[in-house]
Amino acid sequence: MNDFLAITNLNIKILLNSIKFATKTEKIRGVFINFIGIIFFISSYIISYEVVIYISTLPVIGSLFVIRILALGFLSSFVMLIFSSIIIPFSTMFESEDFHFLFSLPVKYESIYLNKIMLTILRASWMILVIIIPFTTAFAVVKNFNLLKCLILLLAVLLKILIATTIGIMISILLSYFFPSKKLKNFILVSLIIFLSVVYSVLRFSQPEKLLKPEYFPEVFNYLDFLSQPVAKAFPSWWVVEIFKGLINNDVYLVTINLLKLVISGVIIFILIFNVFRKIFYKCYFLISEKNKTKFYKDKIIKLKSAFFVIATKEIKTLLREPIQWVQFVIVVALSLVYIFNISKLPLDVKYVKITVSFLNLSGIMFILTAIVLRFVFIQPSLEYKTYWLIKSFPLSVKKFFFIKFLVYLPIILLPGLILVITSSLVIGVDRVISFFSLGIILLSCFVLTIAGYSLGILFPKKDYKDIPQIETSFGGLMFVILSFCYIVLCLSSMAELIRKYILGVKILSIEIFFYFLVFFMINFIYAFTPLYYARKKFIEEF
Amino acid sequence: MIKVVDLCKRFGNKEVLKKINFEVNSCEVFVLLGPNGAGKTTTIKILAGILEADSGEVYILGEKMSVLNTKLKKHIGYLPDEPYIYPKLTGKEFIEFVFSIYEKELENEKYKFFLSQFELEDAINLPIETYSKGMKQKLLLMSIFLREPDLYLLDEPLVGLDPKSISFFKKYITELKNKGKTIILCTHLLDLAEQLSTKIAIIYDGRVIIYGSKQYLSEYLNVFSDSLEDIYIKVTQNKIYE
Incomplete structure (x- = not known):
């Protein structure tokens, strides 16, 4: 006792x-x-x-x-x-x-x-x-x-x-x-x-x-x-x-x-x-x-390859060898299916309702993308935290390293993003203008969320973790979700007036379109590059 | 003091220990030498009652050692190769915790002595997570030395230590030996083994290839040199089995 x-x-x-x-x-x-x-x-x-x-x-x-x-x-x-x-x-x-x-x-x-x-x-x-x-x-x-x-x-x-x-x-x-x-x-x-x-x-x-x-x-x-x-x-x-x-x-x-x-x-x-x-x-x-049976992977002859290829291969291998990571695709698929199913059950007979739902649907898709970025991109710096000394010892610029990371993770976000936006536009049955508008917004948000996710992952790494969900639910994870929520709200708010005028059939001036898009791009720029700037600084100074 | 009989251990398909045998008496510094993966740490862990052997027996103070033998563990001070110390405790709280578990009174004079020897005075009330690797090692050594157990099982004890602490460690181990304590050291540092050991065991591929005093080893192996390095290389390179 x-x-x-x-x-x-x-x-x-x-x-x-x-x-x-x-x-x-x-x-x-x-x-x-x-x-x-x-x-x-x-x-x-x-x-x-x-x-x-x-x-x-x-x-x-x-x-x-x-x-x-x-x-x-x-x-x-x-x-x-x-x-x-x-x-x-x-x-x-x-x-x-x-x-x-x-x-x-x-x-x-x-x-x-x-x-x-x-x-x-x-x-x-x-x-x-x-x-x-x-x-x-x-x-x-x-x-x-x-x-x-x-x-x-x-x-x-x-x-x-x-x-x-x-x-x-x-x-x-x-x-x-x-x-x-x-x-x-x-x-x-x-x-x-x-x-x-x-x-x-x-x-x-x-x-x-x-x-x-x-x-x-x-x-x-x-x-x-x-x-x-x-x-x-x-x-x-x-x-x-x-x-x-x-x-x-x-x-x-x-x-x-x-x-x-x-x-x-x-x-x-x-x-x-x-x-x-x-x-x-x-x-x-x-x-x-x-029980520490080690799985031996095939011993291949070492050949010189480009930095991109080597890092990308390492990322993919790591992802595939960690079932807890790749199995989360299953959750994403289930969530997406249910999401599309929910939309299909909405009573969408009138044109303005269709456009409104399609516009609000963008926030839903962006939330799903945020969840995917959190699960696949945000956690990476924490997983790699103890090996950053190695990356920094490589003759590889920080810029190039970040760029490679971005290229590796972008397709993981882009693919579900595009599938969701195209499918939901088809299910809702909106016109071509709104379809392309939605596609453009989601495309850009995929880029922005990937950059922000990785950068915030570097800014708020969870150094001691026992499993991946601990990284996702850490303070940094919470910050990423809150900031992404603000980003989504601001993005859609910046475009809301344009959509309202489009629904009402009011003529929209070119200067108005320019102004709203300028605000929209600025929000995107700020959310992508501010964390990136500080992440790069931290990466250089700290790890 | 210690008798190890036909100790075998297997991890999955790998046989890590293949019938290890040796004996260590009181007043001895017994050094386990061997390349990485030879089985030194596993042997020490079984002696410390952290791992259970698949077969074979370990007797300490005439009693059979097992993971559940808490009575025997009171006589042992164990320093692991990769020590884990609760990062959120302060150094002092850690020492207090260890002492309350071992049901021992902490002697203030001794405590101050080790604090100054290991230069931990300023850090002892800080959380361990702020310590360097060397400081953690010093804290662990301090927690063991303060208790004065009968048997010291020290796995790579000098990792991260500064020269002053290394010098103190060597002197203190010699003192302990003279006091009648038994010390088993696991190390890769041949000069440390040479300076401190009364007996050396060379473990290779899960077997004790040879053990005895340095003089006995060099005579037995016909190494006409004063260097332990020559003995070690002869044993491990030529793979002399028994």
């Missing part, structure tokens, strides 16, 4: 010191991220509250609908928690940097294991907690729960989270035991991404919005019956919903029985993970850390 407390104390000290010894920049970043977090937390609460209030007031179906939404929210968070807890142990347990150090100490293995389990549960669940707490609070506030009821509900939610994360960790340990390979994490991540992309696309194409409309059901009775059905009855997420129902109706029996179910399941699962899985983990930790 003393060992466990000592290690826990160490983790708390590490956390406190990261605040205490933070540099000025880190402090600003911290405040900024916390500010965004608080905004997110409050807005989640307000949105949930408004939705629940609105639904509660619906006649007949209101109360059923509230339960249904709560059940779906709890179920999805339960499944998400299991998924994230399958992945997180790889960084907190299997690839933990301090494991060797802790093993060299006279610390009981049980203490190390318990500490790592706790750490994994915390890391896997904090993000879900930030969403689920305001979501649940909104329901509790609308239903006028007193403090005791709120505490019971909180306890139930926490137990559900504990059960979900523990199940995820157990799956992760089992998988590692049966397939002891360092590539297992990548394999699981790739499988999960493909699985979720397929599920998301299938769900969207099945048009679930129909379920919210009683007219799609043969009888109103069927609709009410559908709404009152339990959602995944055997899952702990439903037990929490039952507790919620019990608290509304002051049904002590319903609350107690479901709380008992949660407590007993929690205890059983915790006993399992602490006793049985502790032994399995011990075995598979060594199996994984000792």
